[in-house]
Amino acid sequence: MDMAAHTGPKAEVVRRRRANAGRHLAPFLFISPWILGFLFFTLGPLCFSLTMSFFDWPVVGERTFVGLDNYRSMFMEDPQFRESLWITVKFAAIYVPFNIVMSFLLALLLHHATFASGFFRTVFYLPSVISGVALVTIWSWIYSREYGLLNFMLSLVGIDGPNWLGDPSLALVAIIVASLWGLGGTMLILLTGLKAIPKELYEAATVSGVPGWAQMVFITLPMLGPMLIFTFITSIISAFQQLTIALLLTKGGPLGSTYFFAMYIYDNAFKYFDMGYAAAGSWVMFVIVLTLSLVVMRWSAAWVYYEGEVRPADGDRDA
Amino acid sequence: MPDMKTTIIGALLALSVAGAATARAEEVLRFATWDTGESLAIQQAIAKKFEEKHPGVKVQVEPYAEGYDQKLVAAFGAGNPPDVMYMWNFPQYYTSLMPLDELIARDSAEIKPDDFPEGLMNTTRIEGKTYGMPSGFTTQVVFYNKEMFAKAGVEEPKEGWTWDDLRAKAAKFRDEAGKVYGFAVDAKPDPYDFEQFLWSNGTKYISDDGKEIDGYMNSDAAAAVLGMFADMARKEEAVTLHLGDETGGDTLFQGGKIAMFQSAMWDKADIDAAGFSYGVAPLPTFGDRPAHSALGVSAISIAKDAAHPDLAWEFVKFFSSPDSVAMRVNDLPVRKSVAEAKGMTKDPVYKPFFDILATSNTERHAYLKNANWGKIQDNLARAIEATMIDQGNAKAHLDDAVKRSKRLLK
Numbered sequence: 077m078d079m080a081a082h083t084g085p086k087a088e089v090v091r092r093r094r095a096n097a098g099r100h101l102a103p104f105l106f107i108s109p110w111i112l113g114f115l116f117f118t119l120g121p122l123c124f125s126l127t128m129s130f131f132d133w134p135v136v137g138e139r140t141f142v143g144l145d146n147y148r149s150m151f152m153e154d155p156q157f158r159e160s161l162w163i164t165v166k167f168a169a170i171y172v173p174f175n176i177v178m179s180f181l182l183a184l185l186l187h188h189a190t191f192a193s194g195f196f197r198t199v200f201y202l203p204s205v206i207s208g209v210a211l212v213t214i215w216s217w218i219y220s221r222e223y224g225l226l227n228f229m230l231s232l233v234g235i236d237g238p239n240w241l242g243d244p245s246l247a248l249v250a251i252i253v254a255s256l257w258g259l260g261g262t263m264l265i266l267l268t269g270l271k272a273i274p275k276e277l278y279e280a281a282t283v284s285g286v287p288g289w290a291q292m293v294f295i296t297l298p299m300l301g302p303m304l305i306f307t308f309i310t311s312i313i314s315a316f317q318q319l320t321i322a323l324l325l326t327k328g329g330p331l332g333s334t335y336f337f338a339m340y341i342y343d344n345a346f347k348y349f350d351m352g353y354a355a356a357g358s359w360v361m362f363v364i365v366l367t368l369s370l371v372v373m374r375w376s377a378a379w380v381y382y383e384g385e386v387r388p389a390d391g392d393r394d395a
Numbered sequence: 396m397p398d399m400k401t402t403i404i405g406a407l408l409a410l411s412v413a414g415a416a417t418a419r420a421e422e423v424l425r426f427a428t429w430d431t432g433e434s435l436a437i438q439q440a441i442a443k444k445f446e447e448k449h450p451g452v453k454v455q456v457e458p459y460a461e462g463y464d465q466k467l468v469a470a471f472g473a474g475n476p477p478d479v480m481y482m483w484n485f486p487q488y489y490t491s492l493m494p495l496d497e498l499i500a501r502d503s504a505e506i507k508p509d510d511f512p513e514g515l516m517n518t519t520r521i522e523g524k525t526y527g528m529p530s531g532f533t534t535q536v537v538f539y540n541k542e543m544f545a546k547a548g549v550e551e552p553k554e555g556w557t558w559d560d561l562r563a564k565a566a567k568f569r570d571e572a573g574k575v576y577g578f579a580v581d582a583k584p585d586p587y588d589f590e591q592f593l594w595s596n597g598t599k600y601i602s603d604d605g606k607e608i609d610g611y612m613n614s615d616a617a618a619a620v621l622g623m624f625a626d627m628a629r630k631e632e633a634v635t636l637h638l639g640d641e642t643g644g645d646t647l648f649q650g651g652k653i654a655m656f657q658s659a660m661w662d663k664a665d666i667d668a669a670g671f672s673y674g675v676a677p678l679p680t681f682g683d684r685p686a687h688s689a690l691g692v693s694a695i696s697i698a699k700d701a702a703h704p705d706l707a708w709e710f711v712k713f714f715s716s717p718d719s720v721a722m723r724v725n726d727l728p729v730r731k732s733v734a735e736a737k738g739m740t741k742d743p744v745y746k747p748f749f750d751i752l753a754t755s756n757t758e759r760h761a762y763l764k765n766a767n768w769g770k771i772q773d774n775l776a777r778a779i780e781a782t783m784i785d786q787g788n789a790k791a792h793l794d795d796a797v798k799r800s801k802r803l804l805k
Contacts, residue, residue: 135472137490153802221640242638
């Protein structure tokens with residue numbers, strides 16, 4: 077290193093850079109607990125699982141590199157892969173819209189409730205606080221064929237209740253209903269969003285003679301956009317990861333009618349101990365969820381309005 | 396106050412020093428088991444006796460219970476397996492287990508390998524090598540409620556009875572108002588046990604070389620077995636278990652809702668406690684073929700990388716000794732000498748378990764023949780369930796299971 081350099085203007089630059097580096101480092105130090113957690117417990121395992129997916133990887137015994145064979149076998153030879161994926165898509169296609177619409181309606185009700193709104197807010201949110209296992213136990217009592225609450229109620233009005241969890245055509249419906257029970261979380265997010273919409277907007281609209289339904293379409297929904305899109309994406313993700321309820325309530329049955337994709341991965345990993353194949357399945361799920369989320373984000377850009385956001389003029393958008 | 400603090404710190408220090416001292420003095424042998432409750436207590440008692448015989452040794456009994464396989468596989472994966480462990484799934488683990496043949500040969504005077512029935516030893520062998528010592532077993536039988544038989548005026552089952560006999564008897568117990576049936580068929584049987592019916596009807600799930608299921612699992616003989624159970628459900632000779640209802644056959648039998656119940660040793664204690672007089676009949680036969688039983692065997696094995704291999708072998712020998720075997724009252728003694736000494740081979744309650752063991756040594760369970768059996772078995776389980784839901788179509792469902800499993804045979 078040239079000593080002379082330390083005295084000239086160049087040295088000043090170096091010093092300033094160092095100071096800058098220090099300034100830039102500080103924020104990273106502050107978020108380092110999260111960064112480290114992310115690196116070691118999320119990104120690390122993520123990359124590791126990608127490696128695993130190219131191997132025949134039993135937990136006990138020899139590992140062999142098989143290239144893309146896990147993926148090939150999954151797509152070409154394994155009927156269970158397609159069946160499980162299809163069940164999951166069906167589940168998501170019903171669960172996601174219902175989850176959002178019902179949460180929205182409940183949030184709206186609570187928002188306009190004139191009394192006991194705190195009580196109902198707690199009641200609606202309560203199922204989200206219960207652990208998955210307890211929730212499943214409750215639902216297995218509700219759905220039980222002989223002694224279940226649901227069929228007991230049906231019997232009071234003279235209906236011979238079906239075998240909810242034992243009938244392949246009903247079990248998925250039963251699981252969707254049980255999953256929707258936990259919509260309190262989504263409802264709370266939307267309720268917060270509703271409360272954040274400035275009252276002045278509605279007042280101005282009312283003064284101008286805008287009818288109620290138009291206020292909903294032109295004020296409430298657009299102002300709630302970011303919340304809706306957030307709940308939409310998180311609902312899609314949780315729908316694809318659905319495991320607990322099916323695993324405990326139906327164990328994937330009857331006849332595999334509730335054998336979700338997450339359970340397919342779970343079984344490959346922890347029942348058959350075929351870690352490479354399971355990792356490949358996880359990556360397929362990751363790519364699907366990522367693609368769906370990106371599509372939703374892209375599509376939402378057209379209709380979601382963020383407060384304080386500056387949009388390019390329409391003509392510039394394609395530039 | 397400072398005095399209190401000093402005392403606490405002093406006490407903690409003393410404790411940790413004491414802890415370190417005992418840790419140094421003892422050699423810890425880790426033993427993993429899947430049992431819980433009374434069976435676990437028996438194993439802990441055996442471990443205690445071993446400790447008495449070997450001062451300075453502590454046997455750390457690790458009851459993994461539910462999720463035994465997950466915990467064991469994780470322990471192996473992490474390179475930290477227990478020294479000695481319960482084992483049944485030898486094909487999956489044998490590469491990580493210690494072969495015992497040389498040790499058995501060396502200590503044969505002490506072990507007396509001939510005292511163990513051949514059928515049981517077969518379940519612990521892979522490619523001709525022995526990887527575990529049986530420590531307890533059960534075969535399958537039919538329990539029947541003597542009081543219900545007397546009340547209905549039905550003749551009790553006799554040795555050599557057939558499935559046709561069972562069906563004729565079962566039909567006489569059906570009482571719709573009382574929700575009473577003669578027998579129970581399971582829509583979700585453990586395929587491991589279910590293979591006994593195929594063996595008894597002259598077929599099996601998979602060829603002996605483990606390479607072919609077409610013509611075995613879906614053979615006419617296999618479809619006939621499954622079709623018979625579906626027919627029993629359809630004609631209400633039997634109640635169907637596990638169709639959206641988790642009530643087990645054990646509960647129904649103990650509650651007097653079914654007159655006959657096919658099961659094994661694991662239900663005997665509860666049936667004893669139910670407080671009615673019962674009998675034990677052998678598994679029925681298909682025509683004049685002999686009946687075969689599934690063999691539920693608990694064996695114990697040593698990890699290849701055991702921290703204390705010599706001590707582990709001492710423990711396995713102790714666990715298989717006549718005294719220890721005699722202590723296990725929750726399953727059946729694996730030593731012929733112990734069974735005879737206890738008079739069990741002549742006792743009418745236990746005799747059927749031992750009789751069928753003698754004729755169940757010619758077939759090997761499917762999981763021993765193909766490493767992918769776990770996956771194939773799930774397709775088979777679905778075919779069985781589908782047949783029980785349809786109350787028919789056995790052949791079509793079994794064909795489907797074979798088709799779905801083809802890729803797993805490679």
